[in-house]
Amino acid sequence: MLPHLDAAYNLARWLMRNEHDARDCVQDAYLRAFQAFGRFRGGDGKPWLLTIVRNVCYSRLRQSLAIEPANAFDEELHGVVDQSAEDAERVRREASLELLHQTMEELPEAMREVIVLHDLEELSYKEIAAVVGIPLGTVMSRLARARLRLQQELRRRLDVTEETKP
Amino acid sequence: MNCDEARTLLAAHLDGELDVVRDAAVVAHLNHCPACAAQALAHAARRGLVQEKAMRHAAPADLRAGIVAQLRGTERPVVRPIPVVFLRQVLPIAAGLVVAGLIGFQWGAAHMRNEAAVDEYTTAYVRGTSTGHSLDVISTDRHTVKPWFVGKIDFAPSVHDFAAQEFPLVGGRLDRVAGQPAAVLVYHRRKHVIDVYVTQGGGSALPAIDKRFGFNLVSWTQDGLRYVAVSDLAASELGDFARLCQSAKD
Numbered sequence: 001m002l003p004h005l006d007a008a009y010n011l012a013r014w015l016m017r018n019e020h021d022a023r024d025c026v027q028d029a030y031l032r033a034f035q036a037f038g039r040f041r042g043g044d045g046k047p048w049l050l051t052i053v054r055n056v057c058y059s060r061l062r063q064s065l066a067i068e069p070a071n072a073f074d075e076e077l078h079g080v081v082d083q084s085a086e087d088a089e090r091v092r093r094e095a096s097l098e099l100l101h102q103t104m105e106e107l108p109e110a111m112r113e114v115i116v117l118h119d120l121e122e123l124s125y126k127e128i129a130a131v132v133g134i135p136l137g138t139v140m141s142r143l144a145r146a147r148l149r150l151q152q153e154l155r156r157r158l159d160v161t162e163e164t165k166p
Numbered sequence: 167m168n169c170d171e172a173r174t175l176l177a178a179h180l181d182g183e184l185d186v187v188r189d190a191a192v193v194a195h196l197n198h199c200p201a202c203a204a205q206a207l208a209h210a211a212r213r214g215l216v217q218e219k220a221m222r223h224a225a226p227a228d229l230r231a232g233i234v235a236q237l238r239g240t241e242r243p244v245v246r247p248i249p250v251v252f253l254r255q256v257l258p259i260a261a262g263l264v265v266a267g268l269i270g271f272q273w274g275a276a277h278m279r280n281e282a283a284v285d286e287y288t289t290a291y292v293r294g295t296s297t298g299h300s301l302d303v304i305s306t307d308r309h310t311v312k313p314w315f316v317g318k319i320d321f322a323p324s325v326h327d328f329a330a331q332e333f334p335l336v337g338g339r340l341d342r343v344a345g346q347p348a349a350v351l352v353y354h355r356r357k358h359v360i361d362v363y364v365t366q367g368g369g370s371a372l373p374a375i376d377k378r379f380g381f382n383l384v385s386w387t388q389d390g391l392r393y394v395a396v397s398d399l400a401a402s403e404l405g406d407f408a409r410l411c412q413s414a415k416d
């Protein structure tokens with residue numbers, strides 16, 4: 001039994017975007033977690049472990065490529081963006097799993113990770129704030145923005161597919 | 167609440183992350199603002215998109231085995247010594263404030279020993295359950311498990327089966343924790359494993375109830391022996407189990 005292995009792998013897989021690097025990061029993270037038991041200050045182990053996984057992933061990503069700075073898109077959307085519910089519903093109905101995967105992988109890391117942590121791993125805003133190291137208010141706005149961006153990207157791709165149909 | 171305020175809070179409202187007061191204000195606003203209510207629907211659709219489409223990557227089956235093999239080759243974390251810097255800082259203060267300094271230092275050191283001891287138990291539990299070497303004797307019969315320890319350790323743990331209360335005994339093993347031989351009694355609760363470490367006590371005092379890395383730990387003393395129950399089970403259920411053990415009679 002290893003606690004939270006699926007959660008650790010899921011986060012690493014979405015951040016690294018391939019199985020090989022994800023496996024390496026998870027292995028490394030468990031080793032670090034195991035050696036750092038003593039520094040764990042109680043509470044739920046899942047956010048603690050995911051923080052370690054995230055740190056390992058980011059240090060690898062930094063070695064290989066530049067990460068988009070997170071602030072860039074926290075700023076860009078202070079105004080209210082309207083999207084009709086019908087539009088949102090249509091995307092939800094028509095987007096294939098494959099398209100969704102592809103679009104998620106092309107989101108900036110900072111957006112992808114809050115979606116994974118909240119919508120897939122079901123962490124609370126407070127836990128996400130601790131894992132990512134950002135204020136609670138930023139979690140709220142970044143998550144809303146990340147979902148909107150995902151939706152808009154999906155719609156754009158669906159529209160392109162539609163136009164190319166004979 | 168105006169529309170701008172309401173819309174910045176819509177996502178948090180749908181995620182159930184708002185405090186009661188602000189949540190009520192959002193609901194009140196949505197009840198009389200069709201435009202914002204429509205936005206709430208759009209939010210809900212976006213939110214459902216990822217959640218409903220089974221996008222979670224499951225860990226590959228062989229990854230678990232790889233990690234376990236790696237951990238098995240790793241030394242158990244050593245008991246943390248008191249850092250030199252800590253001593254350097256504390257000693258001059260103690261010299262000045264002899265009484266206060268000594269009390270504080272001793273409390274601190276005792277606290278660190280406590281934590282190190284707790285770590286030993288959780289680490290033993292994780293190694294036991296993750297390496298597959300969790301049982302040396304497999305039996306649900308306490309009359310098989312108890313005699314198995316005879317000759318292997320020089321004390322006799324109290325062994326009971328609590329299958330009737332849904333904590334079945336599944337067996338036992340020998341282990342070492344905090345530098346002492348331990349008789350480990352293994353119980354199940356649904357899919358959870360409970361290890362009960364029985365030692366002759368002595369060494370660092372342990373807190374009666376503790377929680378570490380998501381594992382709960384309950385300890386008590388009975389007939390001069392120290393019992394420490396460790397599990398990933400919820401604290402309340404592990405507490406029930408500990409009471410059951412303490413009330414059982416041979």
